[in-house]
Amino acid sequence: MRFDASRNQHVLLSPEAILVLNPTGAEILELCDGSRSIAEIQDQLAQQYGEAKTEEINSFLAELINRRGIEVTDD
Numbered sequence: 715m716r717f718d719a720s721r722n723q724h725v726l727l728s729p730e731a732i733l734v735l736n737p738t739g740a741e742i743l744e745l746c747d748g749s750r751s752i753a754e755i756q757d758q759l760a761q762q763y764g765e766a767k768t769e770e771i772n773s774f775l776a777e778l779i780n781r782r783g784i785e786v787t788d789d
Contacts, residue, residue, distance in 0.1 A: 715743050
């Protein structure tokens with residue numbers, strides 16, 4: 715993930731595509747640092763915004779996993 719100044723948005727780069735992220739998507743990815751579980755990411759977002767829609771976060775992360783934009787391990 716990086717900030718694309720020409721788009722003024724964060725993007726996730728892959729060999730096949732560029733995924734332009736909205737601010738919430740970028741924040742979710744910033745929290746995906748290898749030390750937090752998905753539940754911890756949801757908790758962090760809920761603390762920041764007062765709520766976090768679990769199904770939307772799960773859907774977003776599932777789509778990124780399917781596109782091979784992120785990798786989830788059992789560690």
